[in-house]
Every structure is written in structure tokens, then in C-alpha cells.
Amino acid sequence: MIREALLVAGKDLRLEWRSKVGLVQIVPFAILVLMLFAFALDPDRGVLERATPGLFWVAVLFSSVLTLQRSFSVEAEDGVLDALRLSGLAPVSIFWGKVAALTAQLLVLEMILAFGVAIFYGTTFHSIGLLVVVALAATVGIAASGAVYGALAARLRSRDTLLPLLMLPLLAPVLISATRGFEIGLERQAGGGWTWAALLAVFALVYLILGSLLFRPLLEDA
Amino acid sequence: MLLRGPNGAGKTTLLRCCAGLLPVTSGTAEVLGIDLRTRRTAVRRRVGLLGHATFLYQDLTVRENVDFWARASGASIDDGVAALRRLGVAERLWSLPVQALSAGQRRRVSFASMVCRRPELWLLDEPHAGLDAAGRDTIDELMAAAAAAGATVLFASHELDRAHEVAHREVTIAGGVVEAAP
Numbered sequence: 001m002i003r004e005a006l007l008v009a010g011k012d013l014r015l016e017w018r019s020k021v022g023l024v025q026i027v028p029f030a031i032l033v034l035m036l037f038a039f040a041l042d043p044d045r046g047v048l049e050r051a052t053p054g055l056f057w058v059a060v061l062f063s064s065v066l067t068l069q070r071s072f073s074v075e076a077e078d079g080v081l082d083a084l085r086l087s088g089l090a091p092v093s094i095f096w097g098k099v100a101a102l103t104a105q106l107l108v109l110e111m112i113l114a115f116g117v118a119i120f121y122g123t124t125f126h127s128i129g130l131l132v133v134v135a136l137a138a139t140v141g142i143a144a145s146g147a148v149y150g151a152l153a154a155r156l157r158s159r160d161t162l163l164p165l166l167m168l169p170l171l172a173p174v175l176i177s178a179t180r181g182f183e184i185g186l187e188r189q190a191g192g193g194w195t196w197a198a199l200l201a202v203f204a205l206v207y208l209i210l211g212s213l214l215f216r217p218l219l220e221d222a
Numbered sequence: 223m224l225l226r227g228p229n230g231a232g233k234t235t236l237l238r239c240c241a242g243l244l245p246v247t248s249g250t251a252e253v254l255g256i257d258l259r260t261r262r263t264a265v266r267r268r269v270g271l272l273g274h275a276t277f278l279y280q281d282l283t284v285r286e287n288v289d290f291w292a293r294a295s296g297a298s299i300d301d302g303v304a305a306l307r308r309l310g311v312a313e314r315l316w317s318l319p320v321q322a323l324s325a326g327q328r329r330r331v332s333f334a335s336m337v338c339r340r341p342e343l344w345l346l347d348e349p350h351a352g353l354d355a356a357g358r359d360t361i362d363e364l365m366a367a368a369a370a371a372g373a374t375v376l377f378a379s380h381e382l383d384r385a386h387e388v389a390h391r392e393v394t395i396a397g398g399v400v401e402a403a404p
Contacts, residue, residue, distance in 0.1 A: 082243055
């Protein structure tokens with residue numbers, strides 16, 4: 001299973017590397033979102049500073065939806081989904097491979113956005129350990145839930161508009177928890193940041209289990 | 223075995239049912255000793271399907287596509303290379319993305335991706351479509367070699383003259399019903 005998951009993850013990352021969609025479209029989009037927030041809130045730097053964690057995660061979520069759409073639209077083209085079903089790859093391996101590739105892509109995006117908030121918002125990072133754990137747990141949660149819903153919407157003609165509608169409300173708990181965790185990590189607010197990290201880890205775990213169980217029927221119905 | 227019939231006769235549907243991609247909703251169906259009503263997913267690893275779609279990632283190179291599909295099905299990378307050579311895909315094309323190839327070249331790469339899996343049952347939907355004369359001859363040779371090696375080849379085709387030269391048996395269907403199976 002691990003070999004198959006690595007094979008799928010490697011293929012997804014290679015596809016991204018070849019197409020450069022993330023680099024030339026999604027990353028600029030995410031930076032643009034950050035910049036627009038900066039323009040909108042610049043007159044009052046206090047608001048911008050306080051809102052930085054939320055703005056960071058809103059930019060991540062919007063960009064994640066684009067990354068997820070891309071990840072599953074390539075499987076829906078040219079009968080590839082049929083080829084995957086015929087390949088003998090276990091659906092659970094495909095799911096874990098997709099999650100691994102999405103997690104890697106989103107982590108890179110978050111690192112770029114972290115530089116973005118440092119430059120545009122003047123943010124300094126304090127509790128690095130907490131920030132990294134919160135980001136990692138949130139990212140795995142986004143990737144796992146995104147893989148489940150991405151497979152669900154994969155072959156629908158309306159998938160491009162349906163996926164954001166499905167994903168954004170679903171990811172509200174991730175947005176809230178990650179924002180709270182970052183507020184504490186960036187010392188905007190006092191409190192136990194690890195509680196939020198734990199909540200994000202539970203969300204990720206639930207969707208990893210759900211995806212492992214549901215990916216076969218989702219792939220069949222796609 | 224040649225599967226023939228007018229457009230909409232159900233040839234593609236039958237091939238997809240045999241591949242375990244579509245459920246059998248009535249009657250009985252068995253492929254390679256596997257009951258498709260109850261265990262259709264079990265047949266998939268043992269069949270190769272060539273359809274109207276390319277089954278290829280357009281942004282990946284020829285070599286990356288064939289390597290991926292070979293390894294996904296448990297075959298080796300060498301099997302993929304051998305299949306590309308057998309299909310006559312020139313080595314200078316191997317590093318090109320699939321989207322840069324002509325329709326005929328893509329068809330050959332699709333075929334290579336299928337052949338390297340060494341399926342026991344070949345399900346081919348219009349296998350000669352989009353190929354030049356040399357490509358068609360290559361496909362015919364491959365089908366004959368596969369049949370000689372013990373595989374079963376079921377193919378749908380409208381090019382009856384060529385198909386009759388290759389096929390040992392012929393089934394005609396219309397409206398989803400077998401009309402003639404001499």
C-alpha cells in the first residue's frame with residue numbers, strides 16, 4: 001500500500017511540476033489575495049495585524065480549493081479515472097497518495113504565504129513549534145477532506161463550481177481552529193494553542209479514516 | 223473476436239461491462255471465470271481496455287505515463303520500455319508531453335500502456351482508429367501475437383475488411399442484443 005501511495009503521490013507532484021499550474025496560477029492568486037487584504041486594511045495597521053492569522057488562513061483555503069480542483073480535474077480528463085480503476089491500484093492507496101501530494105503542495109504554498117505576511121503585514125513569528133504543528137494538522141485536514149470531496153465531484157460537469165460550495169463550509173472548523181492557533185502562536189492572543197492543534201488533528205484523523213473507508217465507493221461512483 | 227454492429231448497438235457498453243467498469247444489471251456475465259454481477263472489480267487487474275479516450279496524463283511525458291501505468295499494475299519499467307518499442311514509438315518522443323503528440327502517436331502510447339500490463343483479456347474499442355497504415359499493421363500483429371500467446375482479444379471495429387483478416391470469430395450486436403454469433 002505504501003509503495004502504491006508513493007507512486008500516486010510522485011505522479012501527482014510530477015504532474016504539478018510539469019504543468020506549473022500551482023506556480024504560475026495558484027501561488028500568484030494566493031499572494032494577490034494577501035495583497036488585496038493589505039490594501040483594504042492598510043489605513044489601520046492595527047486591524048491588519050490583529051487579522052493576520054485569519055487572513056492567512058482565508059488565503060490558504062481559497063488557494064486550497066483551486067489546488068484540489070486541479071488535482072482531481074486531471075484524473076477526470078481523457079478517461080484517466082477509468083484507467084486508475086483498471087490499474088489494480090487499491091483505492092485506499094490512491095487516496096493516501098493524493099493526500100500526501102496535496103499536503104506537500106499546500107505546505108509549500110503556506111511557506112510562500114508566510115513570507116508574504118512577513119513582507120506585506122510585517123508579521124514576526126514567535127512560537128514556531130506551535131505554528132508548524134497547527135499548519136501541519138490543518139493542512140492534512142484540508143488535503144484529506146479535499147480528497148474525499150474532490151473524488152465525489154470528480155466527474156460532475158459542475159465540479160468546478162460545486163467543489164468550493166462543498167469545501168468552504170466544511171472547512172469552517174479548520175479556518176476557526178487554525179486561526180485561533182495562529183493567533184496564539186503569533187502572540188496576538190493568550191491561551192492554550194495546543195488545544196486548537198489537537199482539534200485540527202482530530203479533524204484530519206476523522207477525514208483520513210473516512211477517506212480510507214469511502215474512497216472505493218467514491219471512485220466507483222465518480 | 224470481432225464485435226460488430228451499428229453505432230449505438232452497445233459495443234462500447236459491452237466492452238466496459240467486460241472490463242468491470244459498468245455493473246451488469248440483468249442476466250448473467252462471467253469474464254475469466256469471474257462473475258461480473260458479484261465481483262466485477264476483481265476482473266479489472268486482468269483485463270486491458272483501449273477505448274476512445276487515451277487514458278493518459280496530458281502533461282506527463284510519454285515515458286512518465288508508461289512508467290506510471292506499468293508500475294501501477296505491478297509490471298516493471300522495462301516492460302513499459304519494451305511495449306513502447308514494440309508499438310514503434312520513436313525514442314525521440316519519449317521525453318515529450320503527451321499533449322504534444324499527434325492523435326496517432328497518442329494512440330500508440332495508449333496501446334503501449336495497456337500492453338505492458340500483459341492482460342489476459344484485451345478489450346479494444348476501434349483499435350485502428352487514428353493510426354496510419356504501419357500503425358494498423360502493428361496493432362494487428364500485436365493482437366495476433368497476444369491471441370497466439372493465450373490471451374483473448376475482443377475488439378469492436380467498423381473496418382471490417384481489416385478486422386476479418388485478424389478475427390477468428392465474429393459477433394454482431396444491435397440494440398444491445400446479439401444478432402449473430404457464428
